Amino acid sequence: MEMGNKRYDYTAVVGDLHGSKIEMCEMIDLINLRFPNTQIILTSDFFDRGYDVLGCLALARENKLEAVLGNHDYRFLKWLKNRDINTSYYQSYYSEVSDDDIAYLRALPYYIELEDLIVVHAGIKPGLPMTRQDPHDMMYLRYTDNNRRSISLKKINKMGKTELNAKFWTEFLENGPPKNVIYGHHVHSTEEPFITKFKNGTMCVGIDTGVVFGGMLSALLVPRTITNNGHDWSRMEFLKVKAKQVYHQSDFVVR
Numbered sequence: 001m002e003m004g005n006k007r008y009d010y011t012a013v014v015g016d017l018h019g020s021k022i023e024m025c026e027m028i029d030l031i032n033l034r035f036p037n038t039q040i041i042l043t044s045d046f047f048d049r050g051y052d053v054l055g056c057l058a059l060a061r062e063n064k065l066e067a068v069l070g071n072h073d074y075r076f077l078k079w080l081k082n083r084d085i086n087t088s089y090y091q092s093y094y095s096e097v098s099d100d101d102i103a104y105l106r107a108l109p110y111y112i113e114l115e116d117l118i119v120v121h122a123g124i125k126p127g128l129p130m131t132r133q134d135p136h137d138m139m140y141l142r143y144t145d146n147n148r149r150s151i152s153l154k155k156i157n158k159m160g161k162t163e164l165n166a167k168f169w170t171e172f173l174e175n176g177p178p179k180n181v182i183y184g185h186h187v188h189s190t191e192e193p194f195i196t197k198f199k200n201g202t203m204c205v206g207i208d209t210g211v212v213f214g215g216m217l218s219a220l221l222v223p224r225t226i227t228n229n230g231h232d233w234s235r236m237e238f239l240k241v242k243a244k245q246v247y248h249q250s251d252f253v254v255r
């Protein structure tokens, strides 16, 4: 989803939404006011848990925001394909979602890659170029064992990370990803984005600070370089909008 030749002054990656429309509006206003001419990229997960899923989706579409497909958005698209399957849960969204919203969702990529950064909803595996990453990993990756079998959060919360020898996907990158990776999907903390730094000078930044769980909506904001061939990472900062309330109770201990 490259936006032609448009030159921006900043890039902002905004974390997972889950229907948190008021906080999303506040964040977009904050970015537009303080950092005009910003390329905004969402880690998405518009769907489930929150109070105004379709409002967030419409806002993203109307503002022509770029976004990567989240697992919850993917689930809705999957449901759309075969509407008669067991769950009527998505029916309420479907009765109100516009064709434009569906077209917007269907056009979302699994990742967005700029000169010196990658935005993905969940994670990536090491040693593979982005074009060869598994879409399922890009939307779902979290903890696995050493054989890369997924371990659910439920199991981790029950038995403990150490006991299960569970490793977060970033722990497999060892020397680091080829470019900085900004991701959502996993709430490491409801206060602060989670930064993992690597030997090669790159980093992974987990930007989902659980707004729907009463945490924050966070955005990573970084200026582009004057020559416009990347970003000035020494000037990276985080913008935060506190959730107005707890919209959904988390089943998991945030760690």
Ligand SMILES: [Mn+2]
Binding pocket: 045, 070, 071, 072, 121, 139, 184, 185, 186
């Ligand atoms: Mn997710």
